[in-house]
Amino acid sequence: MNRIMLLTFALVLSACGKSAPTNTVESLVAHPDRLREVEQRCANVDAKMAPDECNAASEARHRLFMGNGPQYTPPKDPPKF
Template identity: 50%
Template sequence: MKTLLTTIACTLLLAACNKPAPTESVESLLANPERLKEVRAQCKADHDKAGDALCNRASEATRRRFMGSGTPYTPAPPAAPASAPKD
């Protein structure tokens, strides 16, 4: 009985240690620029530790901050060349 309780206690302790870090969405990073800056610094310092998922979300949030709504660039058509005066 004592062994069973010890095993259960150890299992629960290990399970508590392996809690996943809270995940942050792109939108939450957009809303909190200071946190975005921290996450980008973590990704730059140790990408493997921060993880691909978090670094990709930080990258997407940075892209959205820079590009805005993502409206495509539509340049005006080139102007027609001026015709030379006829003599």
Template identity: 65%
Template sequence: MNKSCLLLAACMLAACGKATPTDTVDSLMAHPDRLHQVERQCANDDTTMSAAECEAASEARRRLFMGNGPKYTPPKEPPKF
């Protein structure tokens, strides 16, 4: 009983470690220097970066370049010439 409680307590303490913070799209847009750093890390060594961070950097760059407006949707009917 004592060993199982001790093992359970050790597992609970190990699970309480701090998680690495992930950058959001909004935080990357607010800090262009961090955005550039994340983009460089994703391009050079993508094994150290998570896919979510690389996607957030890509979306932040798209929003900074294209704006936050609606995306292009083609018309349902083709144009008549």
């Protein structure tokens, strides 16, 4: 009985490994080199890439390009040339 419990405990512990960290939009914005790597893997249609990771890379690229600042509002008076 002890051997079975010990074996079961060992199997449960071995199954509890670290999961691969997923890239979030914020982490990809903070690390552009990692963003390029993820984008390249998504472009190569890597079967191991999760669609969520490719979507996060796309959103991170959008945030880097467009920014999160205020939207442009034209002046009330047109410029005089």
